[in-house]
Structure formats: C-alpha cells, structure tokens
Amino acid sequence: xxxxxxxxxxxxxxxxIRERVAFSPNLIEKPLRDLIALNxxxxxxxxxxxxxxxxxxxxxxxxxxxxxxxxxxxxxxHIPLETLEPHLxxxxxEAAIRHVFRVASSLDSMVVGxxxxxxxxxxxxxxxxxxxxxxxxxxxxxxxxxSVAKRVRTETKIASSAVSVAFAAVELAKKVLGDLSDxxxxxxxxxxxxxxxxxxxxxSGAKGVMVTNRTxxxxxxxxxxxxxxxxxxxxxxxxxxxxxxxxxxxxxxxxIIGPKDVEEVVKRRRFKPxxxxxxxxxxxxxxxxxxxxxxxxxxxxxxxxxxxxNLAQRGLEAQKAEEIVDQxxxxxxxxxxxxxxxxxxxxxxxxxxxxxxxxxxxxRSSWKDLSPDTEKRLENLTAAIMNKLLHAPTAALKKxxxxxxxxxxxDALRQLFELEAAAEDKEELDLEEE
Amino acid sequence: xxxxFFSLTLGLYGIATAxxxxxxxxxxxxxxxxxxxxxxxGCVAHILSTVHLASTEKHLPLTNMQESxxxxxxxxxxxxxxxxxxxxVTTLGSFVTPVALVMLGVSxxxxxxxxxxxxxxxxxxFWIHALLAFISYAAFTIAFGVAVIYLxxxxxxxxxxxGALFQKLPPLETLDEISYRCFAIGFPLLTIAIISGAIxxxxxxxxxxxxxxKQTWSLITWLIYAALLHGRLTIGWRGKRAAILxxxxxxxxxxxxxxxxxxxxx
Numbered sequence: 001x002x003x004x005x006x007x008x009x010x011x012x013x014x015x016x017i018r019e020r021v022a023f024s025p026n027l028i029e030k031p032l033r034d035l036i037a038l039n040x041x042x043x044x045x046x047x048x049x050x051x052x053x054x055x056x057x058x059x060x061x062x063x064x065x066x067x068x069x070x071x072x073x074x075x076x077x078h079i080p081l082e083t084l085e086p087h088l089x090x091x092x093x094e095a096a097i098r099h100v101f102r103v104a105s106s107l108d109s110m111v112v113g114x115x116x117x118x119x120x121x122x123x124x125x126x127x128x129x130x131x132x133x134x135x136x137x138x139x140x141x142x143x144x145x146x147s148v149a150k151r152v153r154t155e156t157k158i159a160s161s162a163v164s165v166a167f168a169a170v171e172l173a174k175k176v177l178g179d180l181s182d183x184x185x186x187x188x189x190x191x192x193x194x195x196x197x198x199x200x201x202x203x204s205g206a207k208g209v210m211v212t213n214r215t216x217x218x219x220x221x222x223x224x225x226x227x228x229x230x231x232x233x234x235x236x237x238x239x240x241x242x243x244x245x246x247x248x249x250x251x252x253x254x255x256i257i258g259p260k261d262v263e264e265v266v267k268r269r270r271f272k273p274x275x276x277x278x279x280x281x282x283x284x285x286x287x288x289x290x291x292x293x294x295x296x297x298x299x300x301x302x303x304x305x306x307x308x309x310n311l312a313q314r315g316l317e318a319q320k321a322e323e324i325v326d327q328x329x330x331x332x333x334x335x336x337x338x339x340x341x342x343x344x345x346x347x348x349x350x351x352x353x354x355x356x357x358x359x360x361x362x363x364r365s366s367w368k369d370l371s372p373d374t375e376k377r378l379e380n381l382t383a384a385i386m387n388k389l390l391h392a393p394t395a396a397l398k399k400x401x402x403x404x405x406x407x408x409x410x411d412a413l414r415q416l417f418e419l420e421a422a423a424e425d426k427e428e429l430d431l432e433e434e
Numbered sequence: 435x436x437x438x439f440f441s442l443t444l445g446l447y448g449i450a451t452a453x454x455x456x457x458x459x460x461x462x463x464x465x466x467x468x469x470x471x472x473x474x475x476g477c478v479a480h481i482l483s484t485v486h487l488a489s490t491e492k493h494l495p496l497t498n499m500q501e502s503x504x505x506x507x508x509x510x511x512x513x514x515x516x517x518x519x520x521x522x523v524t525t526l527g528s529f530v531t532p533v534a535l536v537m538l539g540v541s542x543x544x545x546x547x548x549x550x551x552x553x554x555x556x557x558x559x560f561w562i563h564a565l566l567a568f569i570s571y572a573a574f575t576i577a578f579g580v581a582v583i584y585l586x587x588x589x590x591x592x593x594x595x596x597g598a599l600f601q602k603l604p605p606l607e608t609l610d611e612i613s614y615r616c617f618a619i620g621f622p623l624l625t626i627a628i629i630s631g632a633i634x635x636x637x638x639x640x641x642x643x644x645x646x647x648k649q650t651w652s653l654i655t656w657l658i659y660a661a662l663l664h665g666r667l668t669i670g671w672r673g674k675r676a677a678i679l680x681x682x683x684x685x686x687x688x689x690x691x692x693x694x695x696x697x698x699x700x
Contacts, residue, residue: 157461172596174605175587175591175600175605175606176591176605176606176607177605177606177607178604178605178606178607178608178611179607179608269670270669270670271669271670271671271672271673272670272672273606273607273673290592293673293674293675294672294673296591296592298594302594305594305596306596309596
C-alpha cells in the first residue's frame with residue numbers, strides 16, 4: 001500500500017489558481033466520495049486552505065493513482081488538466097510522508113511556524129473521518145502527522161515568536177505592561193495597521209478601546225466596530241491618561257504628541273507606564289517621548305526589527321524541526337511496511353495449509369485400513385514439512401518489512417503462489433509500532 | 435544532625451543556583467521546574483537544620499554571625515519561593531539565589547560552636563527584634579534583585595535591544611508589583627524590628643536609643659525605605675528612580691548588617 005500526495009500550494013501556484021481549486025468545507029462530502037470511488041484509490045483526505053489544496057490518498061498503483069487524482073482535481077473544478085498540471089506536485093511513499101509531516105508542523109507554510117495550519121488539517125481530516133473516506137492507513141498517518149507537529153511545537157521554538165508587526169507590538173507591550181487584561185488601548189487616527197494591532201490587543205485580553213480621529217464620524221464608526229469609545233480629536237489630551245497603550249497612525253504632517261504632553265499625562269497617571277506605538281510616516285509622536293520616565297515609544301522600524309530577528313530565529317529552529325520530521329518518517333514507514341507483511345504471511349500460510357489439508361484428505365480417503373496412529377503421524381509429518389518450507393520465506397519477508405523494501409517481495413509472493421490481494425479489511429491488524 | 439542538614443542545604447542551594455543561572459541561557463521547562471524543586475528541597479533541609487539547631491541550643495539561632503547569615507539566607511529563599519509561586523518569575527531566581535548561596539557559603543566558613551547564651555540576649559524583645567529584622571531584610575533583598583532586573587529590562591526597552599535575555603526577563607509591571615509587595619511587607623516589619631530593638635536596648639542598658647553605629651545605620655536604612663514607600667504612595671514613584679533607591683537601600687542594609695558592630699558586646 002502506498003501513500004500519495006497530489007496538491008498545490010503558495011509555492012507552486014498563484015492565488016488565482018488556488019482559488020479555483022479550493023474546496024468549500026460545506027460541500028466537501030461529494031468530492032470525498034468521488035475521490036474514494038476512483039479506481040485504485042482506497043482512502044482519501046482533502047485539505048483545502050487559502051494557501052494550499054492537497055489530496056492525500058492510498059493506492060496500490062502509484063502512477064495510476066496519481067494520474068486519477070490529477071484528473072479528479074481538474075474535472076471537479078472544471079479546469080483543463082493542462083492548465084492545472086504545471087502547478088501540481090505529486091509525491092509518493094517516503095516523500096509523501098515527509099511532505100505531510102512538514103505541512104502539519106508548519107515547516108512548509110508561507111510564514112514558517114504559523115499555528116493555523118495544524119488546525120486546518122485537523123478540520124479537513126475531521127470531514128474525511130466523518131464521511132469515512134479515510135481508513136486505517138490515513139487515520140494512522142494523519143494522527144502521526146499531528147503528533148509530529150506537536151513534537152515540533154514543544155521541542156523547538158519555531159512558533160514561539162511574533163512574526164507580524166501587529167503581533168510584535170502586542171508581545172512588546174506585554175513586556176512593559178505585563179498582563180493586558182486591565183489595559184486600555186487608544187487609537188489615534190485610523191490606519192489599517194493600527195486597526196489590525198488594536199484587534200490583536202483585544203484578542204490578547206485588553207479591556208477597552210478609545211478611538212480618536214480628525215473626523216469624529218470615522219472615530220465613532222471604528223469605536224462601534226471595536227465596542228469602544230469615540231473621543232473628539234481636540235479632547236485627545238483630556239483622555240490620554242486613561243490609555244495604557246497608544247497606537248498612532250494619522251496622516252498628519254507634523255508631530256501630534258510631544259514630550260511635554262506625555263510628561264503631563266504620565267504625572268496624571270502617577271507614573272504608571274505607557275506604551276506608545278507610532279506607525280505613521282511622517283511620525284506622529286516626538287522621539288523624545290521615549291525619554292520621559294514611564295513612557296516607552298516604539299516605531300514601526302523597531303517592530304520590524306523584532307519581526308526580522310524572530311524570522312531568523314525561526315529559520316534556525318526549523319532545522320531542528322526537520323530533524324524531528326526525519327526521525328518520525330522512519331518510524332511511520334516501518335509501520336506502513338509491516339502492515340503489508342503480516343497479511344501476506346497469513347495469506348501464504350493459509351495457502352500452504354489449504355494444499356496440505358486437501359492432499360491429506362485425498363490420501364485418507366484412498367488409504368484403506370489407516371490406523372489412527374498412522375493418521376496422526378501423517379498429520380505431523382505434513383505440518384512439519386510445511387513449517388520448514390515456510391520458515392525461510394517468512395523470516396525474509398519480516399526482515400524486508402523492517403528494511404522498507406517490501407513491495408517487491410510481497411508482489412513476487414502473491415504472483416508465485418496466487419495469493420489474493422492482501423485483505424482490504426485490515427481493521428483487526430492494529431500494529432502499534434511503539 | 436544540624437551539620438548534616440546544613441551540608442545538604444548548601445549542596446542543594448548550589449545545584450539550584452546553577453539551575454537558575456542556566457535558565458537565563460536556555461529555555462527549558464524541565465530546568466525551570468527542577469530549579470524550583472531543588473530550591474524547595476534545599477529550603478526544607480535548611481528549615482530542618484535551623485529547627486534542630488534551635489532545639490539543641492534552646493533558643494533561636496540568631497546570636498552570632500554564622501547563625502544570622504544562615505537565617506538571613508533561609509529567609510531570602512523562603513520569601514523568593516513565595517513570590518516565584520505567585521508571579522511565575524523564574525528569572526528572578528537567577529538574581530536572588532546566588533545571594534542566598536553566598537551568604538550560606540560564608541556562614542559555613544565561620545566558626546559557630548555552642549556556648550552559653552549571654553544574659554543580655556535573654557529578652558523576648560531581642561528575639562522579636564532579630565526575627566522581624568531578618569524577614570524584612572529578606573524582603574528588601576528580593577526587592578534589590580527585582581530592581582536590578584528592572585534596570586536591565588528598562589535599558590533593553592529604551593535602547594530597543596530585544597535579545598534573548600530581554601525575552602526571558604519578566605515584564606516591567608510585574609517587577610514593579612513584586613517590588614511594591616516587598617516594601618509593603620519589609621517596611622512595617624523593619625519598623626517594628628527597630629522599635630522592639632529600642633525597647634530591648636532600654637531593658638538591657640537603660641536607654642532606648644544610644645546612637646551606636648548599628649542603631650544609626652538602621653535608622654538610615656529605615657529612612658531610605660520610608661522615603662521610597664512614601665514617594666510611591668503619594669506621587670507614584672516607580673520605575674528607574676525607585677529601582678535605584680531600592681539598590682541604594684540594599685547597600686546601606688548590607689553595611690548595617692555586616693559593617694556595624696554593636697557597641698553592646700556579648
């Protein structure tokens with residue numbers, strides 16, 4: 001049995017292509033059923049996120065399976081295969097396993113280490129499990145992928161640092177203000193980045209938001225969106241002392257908040273620290289504000305620097321993560337191979353046993369005056385011959401199973417002894433590799 | 435017995451300090467957990483050693499430098515463990531445990547030996563005085579560690595230097611809160627300690643205040659912490675100023691403790 005992966009991602013396809021191939025989670029049942037209805041495809045899972053669309057499947061025939069899944073993707077989305085094909089990557093066996101482990105561990109993500117991908121794969125797998133398109137192998141495979149991702153997460157620092165400016169702002173604010181749950185954010189002006197940062201602050205538990213803008217209506221609109229409070233621009237300094245976090249991004253050509261203003265405000269706050277982020281260009285907040293005791297000013301460049309440093313750090317951690325993935329691939333591959341071996345051994349044994357019993361029966365009916373004692377001896381003799389004959393091939397097969405090169409042996413045995421294809425129903429074979 | 439527990443304590447503090455210092459360099463939940471466990475185990479051994487000593491001597495072991503240093507060290511560790519549990523500030527341990535370890539180390543080199551308790555110390559006022567003084571000293575020692583971290587962290591923030599150490603050290607506000615707690619505990623205790631000391635002085639020598647160097651320096655220590663707490667409560671002194679004053683206070687405290695001999699000899 002082989003695992004194949006056919007898909008495209010942000011690395012191989014533009015967003016226009018990705019959009020056209022995406023599967024809607026609400027309508028995923030039919031494609032899943034179609035997928036496992038394909039010839040040669042036994043199990044299937046479809047992953048669809050904004051950055052990637054991938055099909056994981058198991059098949060006996062790698063080349064045929066891949067071709068059919070490609071055709072399935074093209075037909076399902078009514079895209080000519082020629083258009084789609086250059087963007088697709090097709091992997092099988094070890095490469096496929098590695099790929100999925102890396103994707104789940106967020107090593108293949110646009111932003112390496114971002115945490116969403118694992119959740120998205122879990123959701124997609126949830127549909128496959130619900131509609132029974134995944135079976136014993138893919139179930140095992142994806143659970144393994146989840147545990148690899150968890151190992152990567154706990155054993156490396158790949159996901160522990162902020163890699164967006166907005167998130168870096170939150171992390172930095174926590175370093176000054178500690179717990180954000182009783183802190184208030186003040187938005188001065190309404191840049192996109194500020195809004196994003198404000199959202200991050202609220203998600204991190206900030207208590208409330210004040211919004212001010214030259215046009216009061218805009219401030220009101222934004223305040224409503226955040227469930228906050230609008231403040232008239234002229235009254236900014238009457239309210240500034242209530243803010244612990246100030247995010248500024250007006251289009252003003254001059255300084256809005258100067259060191260004198262902040263000194264006043266800080267005094268009113270009895271020197272409780274204030275955290276300023278200036279995202280505007282040209283700047284809204286005088287650099288000298290940073291010299292005021294208890295005021296901490298950061299510009300977008302400072303945040304950018306953190307992001308860059310964190311990205312570099314992630315690069316280092318990613319190498320550790322790759323090593324973990326390598327280790328786990330070996331383990332999983334062993335399990336997959338052993339899955340092949342056991343049914344083949346059983347089938348081989350059954351075949352021999354069948355022949356032995358048939359021949360024994362023939363002998364028994366043609367042999368007159370057969371004493372029970374002789375019958376017993378015959379029984380033992382044939383069994384002994386069979387076991388001796390089977391011993392070497394069984395051992396060789398088991399060994400091959402551990403080495404990973406098992407297909408050759410399994411196929412040869414099947415053809416030589418006319419074994420049935422290994423039972424599809426492997427539910428009873430719950431071989432734990434641990 | 436006392437000696438056995440004492441050696442055990444010294445060993446455990448040594449390993450725990452090494453673990454806490456390692457926490458500054460590496461991020462490992464395993465080391466963090468074990469640093470705390472080792473220090474807690476050390477603290478228990480320390481308590482056993484102290485209790486055993488007290489029961490053999492039939493009084494609190496606070497009557498000479500060896501005993502006092504050991505007790506000082508015990509109080510520092512105990513107060514730190516409480517704060518660590520409450521605020522999850524492992525890195526504070528990297529700054530505080532070395533202090534406790536050095537004190538215990540010095541204590542181990544001093545000659546103690548049991549001897550007759552001088553009659554001048556046989557007063558309940560003395561025991562109250564000494565006990566409370568050491569608890570307040572421990573609180574101020576923690577405040578000192580916090581102040582050092584505060585200044586380092588503030589420096590990183592103002593110079594926009596966001597390295598690995600910056601990531602590990604606790605947030606400014608958390609530090610500020612711990613430091614405030616330390617003063618809120620330490621200052622009242624120091625006040626009572628000084629008052630009970632004065633009463634003891636009156637009982638022993640007939641005068642509340644004899645202006646010996648120990649008393650004078652204690653007063654200076656008290657004034658510094660009084661100013662700090664006053665500034666904090668009235669105009670909200672915190673941050674850099676408070677941190678520097680807290681460090682100054684600790685230095686004066688050390689001078690008082692080590693440098694100033696009582697004019698009362700026993």
